[in-house]
Structure formats: C-alpha cells, structure tokens
Amino acid sequence: DGGITQSPKYLFRKEGQNVTLSCEQNLNHDAMYWYRQDPGQGLRLIYYSQIVNDFQKGDIAEGYSVSREKKESFPLTVTSAQKNPTAFYLCASKQSGPADQETQYFGPGTRLLVL
Amino acid sequence: EDQVTQSPEALRLQEGESSSLNCSYTVSGLRGLFWYRQDPGKGPEFLFTLYSAGEEKEKERLKATLTKKESFLHITAPKPEDSATYLCAVIHSGNTPLVFGKGTRLSVIA
Numbered sequence: 001d002g003g004i005t006q007s008p009k010y011l012f013r014k015e016g017q018n019v020t021l022s023c024e025q026n027l028n029h030d031a032m033y034w035y036r037q038d039p040g041q042g043l044r045l046i047y048y049s050q051i052v053n054d055f056q057k058g059d060i061a062e063g064y065s066v067s068r069e070k071k072e073s074f075p076l077t078v079t080s081a082q083k084n085p086t087a088f089y090l091c092a093s094k095q096s097g098p099a100d101q102e103t104q105y106f107g108p109g110t111r112l113l114v115l
Numbered sequence: 116e117d118q119v120t121q122s123p124e125a126l127r128l129q130e131g132e133s134s135s136l137n138c139s140y141t142v143s144g145l146r147g148l149f150w151y152r153q154d155p156g157k158g159p160e161f162l163f164t165l166y167s168a169g170e171e172k173e174k175e176r177l178k179a180t181l182t183k184k185e186s187f188l189h190i191t192a193p194k195p196e197d198s199a200t201y202l203c204a205v206i207h208s209g210n211t212p213l214v215f216g217k218g219t220r221l222s223v224i225a
Contacts, residue, residue: 042217043159058212
C-alpha cells in the first residue's frame with residue numbers, strides 16, 4: 001500500500017526535552033511538509049522540503065528543526081525552545097511538476113502532549 | 116499576501132437538508148484550489164482539485180465549483196456520515212506551499 005505514515009500516534013514530552021516525530025512516505029514524492037493544527041487555527045506550515053538535503057522555514061518554524069537525508073523521510077524535532085508544543089502535527093507530501101500533480105496528501109497525524 | 120477565508124465556521128444541518136460551504140480567496144495567479152475533508156483526530160482526506168473558473172467536480176453528494184474569487188462545496192441531501200471539517204486550500208503560480216483556510220465544521224443530524 002502506498003501512503004504516508006506518521007509515528008507515534010501520541011507523544012508525550014517532558015519540559016526541557018526534545019522529541020522527534022517521524023514521517024515516511026512510499027509515494028516517491030519529491031516534496032514533504034510539516035503542519036501544526038490547533039483548534040480554531042487551521043493548518044500552519046512549520047517546514048517544507050522540495051528536494052533531498054534542502055528545506056525551507058514555514059510560517060511558524062521557531063522551536064522546530066527538520067532534516068531531509070532521504071527522499072522518503074522527513075522527521076520533525078520539537079525542541080525545548082518550543083514553549084507551547086501541544087498540538088496535532090500533520091505531515092504531507094506531493095509530487096513536484098505540472099499543476100495537475102499539485103495535490104498534497106496527508107499522513108494520519110501525531111498528537112503531542114506536554115506532561 | 117495570499118488569503119483563504121472559509122464560511123461559515125460551523126454549520127448544522129438536518130439529514131437531507133442541502134447547503135453550501137464557501138471558500139473565498141485572494142491570490143495572484145491561482146494554480147489550483149483544493150478541498151479536503153478531515154475527521155476528528157485524523158489527517159485531511161483529499162476530495163477535489165479545481166484549476167480554472169467555471170470548473171466543477173462531483174463525488175457522491177459533494178459538488179465543488181470555482182469562480183475567479185471563490186469556490187463552493189455544495190452538499191446535496193447530506194447524511195450523518197458527511198459530518199466533518201471541510202478544508203479549502205490554494206496554491207498560486209510557482210512552487211509554493213498550499214495556503215489553507217481555517218475550515219468549516221459540518222454537523223449533519225439524523
């Protein structure tokens with residue numbers, strides 16, 4: 001089955017701790033994205049990567065870091081500098097190319113809670 | 116700055132009561148407009164992509180339309196299983212990320 005997987009489904013973070021959220025896709029998509037979703041806020045872009053070994057900050061990158069060492073993987077680290085990390089985190093991917101390939105597909109999400 | 120505004124924020128319908136959700140956008144050089152459905156605690160599920168004014172797409176009880184300033188998601192004779200949050204997003208010319216609206220939370224009551 002082709003798709004996007006995120007793990008874990010739930011993650012608990014202690015104060016001062018860095019945690020890493022996993023995102024893997026087997027769709028052979030070039031671009032990958034991380035969003036944060038809070039109630040009433042919609043989806044806000046954290047980081048995105050259009051090609052391996054390259055990534056760009058989104059609207060709310062402070063307190064987060066990413067890497068893109070492999071095409072299929074785009075892990076997100078929530079650092080201790082992120083003071084309000086409790087949220088639902090969504091990973092997405094899409095193919096780069098003509099407009100008819102612009103559709104972005106989402107993973108099932110990871111809910112991060114602070115202890 | 117690209118903006119996407121969805122209305123209403125929440126909509127409550129009786130089963131069988133047809134209605135429409137609105138997505139208005141301000142973006143230069145629209146490349147595509149996307150509709151997603153999101154159930155609580157899950158990732159958004161892709162529904163439609165619209166590329167040019169006048170375009171329409173249908174899937175079961177849902178029909179999406181596009182003008183130069185807005186898109187509508189028409190729901191005909193909705194059922195309780197249509198209850199979800201519906202998200203609209205746009206992408207403009209160039210290789211830029213999607214810009215999302217805040218969504219419309221739809222509840223269909225039996």
